[in-house]
Amino acid sequence: MFRYIVRRLLQMVLTFFGATFVVFALMFANQDDPLQALAGERPITESQRIALTERYHLDEPFLTQYWYYMKGLLTGDFGTSLTGRKIADTLETAWPITLKLATMAIVIAAIIAISAGVYSAIKRGGIFDNTTLIVTLVLLSMPIVVIAPLAQLLFGIQLGWFPPTASAKATFYQLLLPAIVLATSVLATQLRVTRTSVAENLRADYVRTARAKGLSSRRVTSVHVLRNSLIPVITLIGVDLGNLMSGAIVTEGVFNIPGVGYNLAKGIRTEDGPLVVGFVSALVIVFLVVNLIVDLLYAALDPRIRYE
Structure with a gap:
């Protein structure tokens, strides 16, 4: 190891x-x-x-x-933006709200994708399964640059269910709609991968053996099938962190959230090279660390995997 x-x-x-x-x-x-x-x-x-x-x-x-x-x-200095402000100070201000938004989006997407994916695999070919396949196909065909303003207009302005914008000190409720929008960028893929993985494991020999021993279907699914099926899903969640960060550029811009994506888009518009490179460098570090953690989680989920 x-x-x-x-x-x-x-x-x-x-x-x-x-x-x-x-x-x-x-x-x-x-x-x-x-x-x-x-x-x-x-x-x-x-x-x-x-x-x-x-x-x-x-x-x-x-x-x-x-x-x-x-x-x-390499000495811990991210430099100074063309506006004269320390990039580290800007990161310190913007990072917490983006981290909160991305965490909410990951949790929302994972809960819905895993729950719906498992149920679709169990009820394969049924009404729920066919409906989820159609919904995920629609989500895959709609980019976040379309979903974000539509959600803001419909649920934030016309219906008034959610605040249409959020500040740097936004509450959980104020970030809920942007988090749901951000989650749609990865939800469809995670759901389909979960459904496929669970469906394959339900046909495996060890499942038939477990059922032959008298284990209930719920225990077989929750203990044996789900644990093996989560390995590709966790891999996808780690990769999806990059998608969430890139999607945050659009989402934070639409909902006026002063996070990493908002400042990154602003730096690109103003050709602020030091700011853009500094923010991207921080995102690269986070992405690499998360992928390392995901790889190490494989051994915890599957005892057959050992890193020598």
């Missing part, structure tokens, strides 16, 4: 450097005039432009800029 963790940590380091390099290169190639984009229509004096260019090394070659960024990042 120790050797496996060390090997994975080395892979994570390489992945982190590769991801930050690609993002930094994309921002460097996309930059037109970030200082003017930040100022909008207001003019920038030549002295201001020279001072800001020197401060952010905008006149330096790409590799030199990347070296300055990584040098600061």
Whole structure:
């Protein structure tokens, strides 16, 4: 196990450097005039432009800029945005609300997907099974950029069931509608994977043996089938964290939630390279750590899996 963790940590380091390099290169190639984009229509004096260019090394070659960024990042300094605010301070403010939103979305999606997926597999071919397949097909065909404004208009504005926007100190109720919207981006896939996995395990030999020993159907399903069926689902949930973070850019923008996605979208619009790369670097770290935890959970769910 120790050797496996060390090997994975080395892979994570390489992945982190590769991801930050690609993002930094994309921002460097996309930059037109970030200082003017930040100022909008207001003019920038030549002295201001020279001072800001020197401060952010905008006149330096790409590799030199990347070296300055990584040098600061490895010492725990995410840098300073073009607005002059420390990126670490912005992350500290935005991260808790995005973490809360993503956690709510993961829990909502997992509860609905696992419950409906198991029941659909047990009642395969029935009305509930066919209905869930149609609903998941509709969800897969509708991107979150369509679902989010529709949900805000229908449930937030017209019906008034939920607040149409949320603040940085939003309550559970204020984040419930955005969390449900965000959960729809991963719900359909998780439900279908759960249904398929449970249906396959219900036909396995060990299930017939357990039933032959006199175990009840509920115990066979909850203890034996569900535990084996959750392995691919947990893998998917770990991968879905990245989808939730990318979906949060749209969701937080629509519901005006000042989280990571909202600030990331704002940084892209204003060509604030340091802010975008800093936020993406933090997201890459979270994504890598979560995937490592998911891999380690395999051994807990399936005793046959051992990392040597």
